Amino acid sequence: NDNASLLSQSEEDRLEQKIADLRKRKGSQIFVLTLEALDGEEIEDYCQRLFEAWRPGRKEVDDGVLFVIARKERKMRIHTGYGLEGAIPDALAKRILDERVKPYFKQQRYGPGIEAGIDSLIAAIEGEELPPPPDISQDSESSYATILWLALGLLNIPGIIIGMLSRQEENQLAGRWLMGLSAVLWLPAIPAFIFQWSIPDFWLTLYIVLGSLLLIVSLLFFFGSLVGRLARNAGPAPVSAGRDYGNSHYDSGSTENPSYDAVGFSDSSSSYDSSSSSDSGSSDSGGGGDSGGGGASSDW
Template identity: 40%
Template sequence: MSRAWAWLWLALCLLASVARAELAVPPPTSPVIDQASFLTDAERGELEKQLLDFHQRKGSQLAVLIVPAVDPETPFDYGTRVMDSWKLGRKGVDDGALLLIVADSHKTQLLVGRGLEGAIPDIYAKRILQDTLRPLFKQGLRFQGIQAATAQIEGLIDGEKLPEPARQASQGGGWGESWPLLAFFLLIGSGVAGKLFGRLVGSFIIGCLSIGLSVVLGAGVMMALLIGAVAAGLCLALGEHGWQARRQFPAAQLKRLEQQIAESERAHRGQLRFVVESALDWRAAWRGMSARQRALQWFGELRVWDTEENTGVLVYLLLAERRIEIVADRGINRRVAAGEWAGICAEMQRAFAARDHVAGLELGLSRIHEVLLKHAPRDGEPFVNELPDQVVVR
């Protein structure tokens, strides 16, 4: 009888030990589970946001579990059971990681899935726990220690080449996420279509393309038609406005002005370029560019600076604002005072105020010719035409 009681006692002890060993694994309701009140609510919330943001960006799952005790198991054994139960990481990738903190015994364990063993080998995990987490815990900086450790883990995972995370479609379909792409297409496409095909043809083309793209991205029929109309209107507004300038400067008169430019350059060292622009294009207007800034931009784009003696001179007319700007390279600026250029601009503006635009440009060319002949004469040196004489009309 005594032997039977002995066997029963032994069985009860074994059952008790097994029961004690099987400490319950909490359900994975959050990336941060604190059963030991180790962190404040605010700290736990901030840490949860950090880990969720990382999961959405990278795809890997990093979790923090804080428990009071795991006895008689070791943190490794208990952490292994948690990893098996929670199945952290993506299926087929196994890129999950668990930071286990045993509050009462101040023990920690970092466990990673097979997909992260290359990114976080045992020696790296040990350094994170001993060199980062433990010193901050000793200073009483619990939250800072966990945050620093998880940041290091995230950094190591970021350096590992893993599959891209799956992008979840937003509620209501893909249309809600696609409008930035469509807006970009409308702004850029309207300007490009107007430049390539003209405002009328370009507006028709960009309108049809916008309707088709809207339908593909999930917009309804009425919304797609509205977007097409907006795109066509943008093309009309942002497309080429050069017709206004060309109406003011017929081809025959431009040809005459170009001949005068060529004749003028043979008498002095200056190299002249004329630009007539109806209005600032949408890119310049969006940046709030002034007429002077636009003139400097044209000076660079037309390479007026690229002459042997740095004697290029740009005359820029902005019709919409009736502004005249003269930009001269340093080889001319050393010889001509800024006040002389300002006087020429004032004379030209008076002519433009009378709506005699061709006469205004010819007057400006005549005054510039006089100034360059005075300050930068050719003195019989051979003439080399380094810049085109054509007037740019936009």
């Protein structure tokens, strides 16, 4: 986030693209924040709190970096996650700030300075052996398939309820069968969705196909029961007849019917509120990384 307005739109767009490309290649996240003032707080403490709030980098890989610039105090800091302390040791972070960033900042050329710092961080991360990044597109497709799997199961609920509440024994039996099959097919979808389990494509496809067939049966049963109930409730129309035999009158009455009851710069969002920043929101959510306070600070 460029809260201190140090970047032009084109510079910000270029940084976003570079950081997004790094995340696709390596999985690492770099968050950049410019702010007007720290309001008396040490930049090291501020960055650690911000890191704990945004959590850049992947969980248990901890390959995230914060690059924070405070305009009023003329201070800046590179704050690294545990997993990048080897790729970006404190001495290298200090050298990047002093040799790559500071010369531009002294000329008030903040955009080129920040970009030079980001380029140096990316180069250092590129040389580090890290776990490969997840296939984001494949994860998204798997997530959508799991949601479809879960939704198909929920759509069976009306048919199950109709069957279980029916007074007819055959409908109750059908309702129990629907409930049992639905439980077998869809109960696994709940933890798979909550914990984001990776389901092999074959089994996921099989579950969805079988679930779709069961849903068709459930819908036919539901609408068939509904139509049958409406027909029974309608019943035969009341009939009345009367004849006059002199002074006498006869009325057959009516038939009663039975009733039946039925930030950095990247690609999603995160936010962090601090007394030293009016709106320190990140445009990308962190992946759960952690930091022990590694990195370096400098001024200009």
